[in-house]
Amino acid sequence: MRSLFFARKLRSAAYILTLSVLPVSLGAEPSHGIAMYGDPALPHDFVSLPYTNPDAPKGGKISFGEVGGFDSLNPHIRKGSVPWQLRSLAYESLMGRSYGEPFSVYGLLAESVETGPNREWVEFTLRAEAKFSDGSPVTTQDVIWSYETLGTIGHPRYRGFYGKIESIKATGPRSVRITFNEDNRELALIAGLRPILKKAQWDGKDFANSTLDDIPIASSPYVITDVDAGRSVTLTRNPEYWGKDVPFRRGTMNLDEIKMEFYGDSAVLFEAFKAGELTMRRENNAEKWETQYSFPAVQSGDVVKSPIPHQRPTGMTGFVMNTRKAPFDDWRVRDALLHAFNFEFINDTLTGGRQPRISSYFSNSVLGMQEGAATGKVAEFLAPYKDDLLPGTLEGYTLPVSDGSARNRKNIRTAMKLLQDAGYSVADGKMVDASGKQLSFDVLLRQGNQENQAIMDIYINALARLGIEAKISTTDDAQYTERTATYDFDMTYYRIGLSLSPGNEQYLYWGSEGVDSPGRRNWMGMNVPAAEAMIDNILGARSQEDFIAATRALDRILIAGRYFIPLYQWPYSNIAHAKELKYPETLPIYGDWLGFLPEVWWWEEG
Missing domain, CATH: 3.10.105.10 (Dipeptide-binding Protein; Domain 3)
Structure with a gap:
C-alpha cells in the first residue's frame, strides 16, 4: 500500500505549514477572507479550495456506520446524543475554514469580512443570495439571534466566545458588526465559524429541549430527508442550494445522498461494510487494516483501501x-x-x-x-x-x-x-x-x-x-x-x-x-x-x-x-471505500479531517 500512500502526496506550497507572522495592516478593507496571521493564502478571485476538484460530477451516495445511536438532531445543545456529522453537514456559517492552511477562513454566507485595526471588531456582509432550505433569505436578524441563542442557552462550547462579545448589531441591511471586550486576535476568525440558524423556526419552541421532531431548517447544501429514530439519518443534496457557485463551495458537497447508519457494536458494523451495506469505513487498528481487509470485495477491486496522510498534531x-x-x-x-x-x-x-x-x-x-x-x-x-x-x-x-x-x-x-x-x-x-x-x-x-x-x-x-x-x-x-x-x-x-x-x-x-x-x-x-x-x-x-x-x-x-x-497515534487515516468514491489527488495538510470526507469526495462510475 506504500505506493498509493505516496502517490496521494501533498503537492501544493499552500499545504506546507507556515507560521510566519506578518504585521496587521491598519484600517483593513472588506476582504474575501482572513487569516490568523498575515493574509489568507488564496486570492480574492480564487476559483475553489486547492484540495477540491472544481469539476467533480454531482450524484451518487455514501453510507457509513457508527456504533451506538442518537436521540436528537440538534448538535447545538447539551441535551441528547446527536450524529456528530450534522454540525458540519447540516449547517453553514458566515465563513468557511480552509484545511489547506493552519487557520484561514473565507466567505461562505458572508461575501466579505472587515476588521478593526487591532481586530477589536469584525463586520460581516451577507451575500444577497444566501437562503435557507425553505427558500427564505438569511438575514442579519437570523445571525444576531443565532449568536445570542447559542451563547446563552446553547451548548457550553459556544458560551465562552459569547462572553467575549461586547456588542453585536446590524450596521446595514446585510451587515453585522461584532465588537469584542478583550484583546484577542483569534476572535474575529472564530466569529465567522458559528452556525447560523433560522430564527423563525424556533419561535414559540424550546430550543434547548428540542427533539427528533425538530428537523433543522438551515442553509446547508444538504437537508435531512429521512430519520429512523436511533438507527439512521439520511441527508439529501438540495437541488435548489443557493451557494453552488460560491468559490468556497465549488467542488464540494458533490454526493446526492449521505446516510449514517448506527449499529450495536463495531463487529456488526464491520460485517455490514463487508456485505456492501455501507460504502466506506475508517479503520483505526493497523493490525486489522493489514489482516482483515482481504475479503472478496477488496480482492475484486470493488472496495479500495486508501491511506490518507496528514500534518496535524496527534492530539x-x-x-x-x-x-x-x-x-x-x-x-x-x-x-x-x-x-x-x-x-x-x-x-x-x-x-x-x-x-x-x-x-x-x-x-x-x-x-x-x-x-x-x-x-x-x-x-x-x-x-x-x-x-x-x-x-x-x-x-x-x-x-x-x-x-x-x-x-x-x-x-x-x-x-x-x-x-x-x-x-x-x-x-x-x-x-x-x-x-x-x-x-x-x-x-x-x-x-x-x-x-x-x-x-x-x-x-x-x-x-x-x-x-x-x-x-x-x-x-x-x-x-x-x-x-x-x-x-x-x-x-x-x-x-x-x-x-x-x-x-x-x-x-x-x-x-x-x-x-x-x-x-x-x-x-x-x-x-x-x-x-x-x-x-x-x-x-x-x-x-x-x-x-x-x-x-x-x-x-x-x-x-x-x-x-x-x-494510546495510538494515526499519522494517516485508513479509509476503505467503494471504488466509485473518489477524492482529489492534492490533499489538505489536515488530511482526513473536517471538510474532507464526504465534503470533497465524489461518485464516478467505471
Whole structure:
C-alpha cells in the first residue's frame, strides 16, 4: 500500500505549514477572507479550495456506520446524543475554514469580512443570495439571534466566545458588526465559524429541549430527508442550494445522498461494510487494516483501501483520569497507573505492534514539545510557575516504556513505589490507603466498543497484580453523553483533536472553568494556572517564535500532568471505500479531517 500512500502526496506550497507572522495592516478593507496571521493564502478571485476538484460530477451516495445511536438532531445543545456529522453537514456559517492552511477562513454566507485595526471588531456582509432550505433569505436578524441563542442557552462550547462579545448589531441591511471586550486576535476568525440558524423556526419552541421532531431548517447544501429514530439519518443534496457557485463551495458537497447508519457494536458494523451495506469505513487498528481487509470485495477491486496522510498534531487519544475525584487527584497515583499500563504488550497483542504511541498532545508537528529539559523561550515562559509545576515539566518527561513482556516487572515496581509514596500499602493482597480502604475505580465505556473493552481487560489484570480493583461500566450513547458532560466518571476513553493553530478553544479543553461547568471538554478537571498562562501567551503571540514556544510549553504542562493514559497515534487515516468514491489527488495538510470526507469526495462510475 506504500505506493498509493505516496502517490496521494501533498503537492501544493499552500499545504506546507507556515507560521510566519506578518504585521496587521491598519484600517483593513472588506476582504474575501482572513487569516490568523498575515493574509489568507488564496486570492480574492480564487476559483475553489486547492484540495477540491472544481469539476467533480454531482450524484451518487455514501453510507457509513457508527456504533451506538442518537436521540436528537440538534448538535447545538447539551441535551441528547446527536450524529456528530450534522454540525458540519447540516449547517453553514458566515465563513468557511480552509484545511489547506493552519487557520484561514473565507466567505461562505458572508461575501466579505472587515476588521478593526487591532481586530477589536469584525463586520460581516451577507451575500444577497444566501437562503435557507425553505427558500427564505438569511438575514442579519437570523445571525444576531443565532449568536445570542447559542451563547446563552446553547451548548457550553459556544458560551465562552459569547462572553467575549461586547456588542453585536446590524450596521446595514446585510451587515453585522461584532465588537469584542478583550484583546484577542483569534476572535474575529472564530466569529465567522458559528452556525447560523433560522430564527423563525424556533419561535414559540424550546430550543434547548428540542427533539427528533425538530428537523433543522438551515442553509446547508444538504437537508435531512429521512430519520429512523436511533438507527439512521439520511441527508439529501438540495437541488435548489443557493451557494453552488460560491468559490468556497465549488467542488464540494458533490454526493446526492449521505446516510449514517448506527449499529450495536463495531463487529456488526464491520460485517455490514463487508456485505456492501455501507460504502466506506475508517479503520483505526493497523493490525486489522493489514489482516482483515482481504475479503472478496477488496480482492475484486470493488472496495479500495486508501491511506490518507496528514500534518496535524496527534492530539490526545486514550483513557482520561478524572482529577476531581480521589485517587486521581494525586499525580503520583496517576503516574503509577501510567506505569502499570503495558502499552507495548497491548500494542503487540491488538495491532501487531504496528501503531506508534502518542508521545504528547502536539506531537507529530512543529508545535510539539522537544525532548529533554526546557530551553530558550519555552523555559522563559514556564519559569514564573516553576514552583508549582509537576516533576518532568521543566526537566523533561517521557511516557513509561515496558520491555514488551506480559509481566512488565520494572514498571510494576515503579508503580508500587509511587503508590507507597502516595500513602498506600498492600494488606492481604489489596492496595489500601491509611484507613484500610482499597484503591478502586470504575472505567466508563460506550457499549459496543470491543477494542477498548479488550484493552481494559488486559489493563485490569495488570492492576490486580498491584492489588487495585478496577471495574468496567458500559452504557448506551445517551447515558454516556450525559455522564461525561457532567463528569460522572472515574476513568473513560476520550479523544481530543488538536489543530495547527491552537487558540481560544484551548480554554475549553484545559481551562479552570471546565472544572465545575458541565459540558466543557476539560474532562480531566485540570486547574493549572500555568496552563492558562500559556494559552494567554499563545493568543498574545506576535511572532512565530513566541507562538511555537508557548504551545510547546503548554504541551509540557499537559503531558507532565499525567492526566491521560495515551494510546495510538494515526499519522494517516485508513479509509476503505467503494471504488466509485473518489477524492482529489492534492490533499489538505489536515488530511482526513473536517471538510474532507464526504465534503470533497465524489461518485464516478467505471
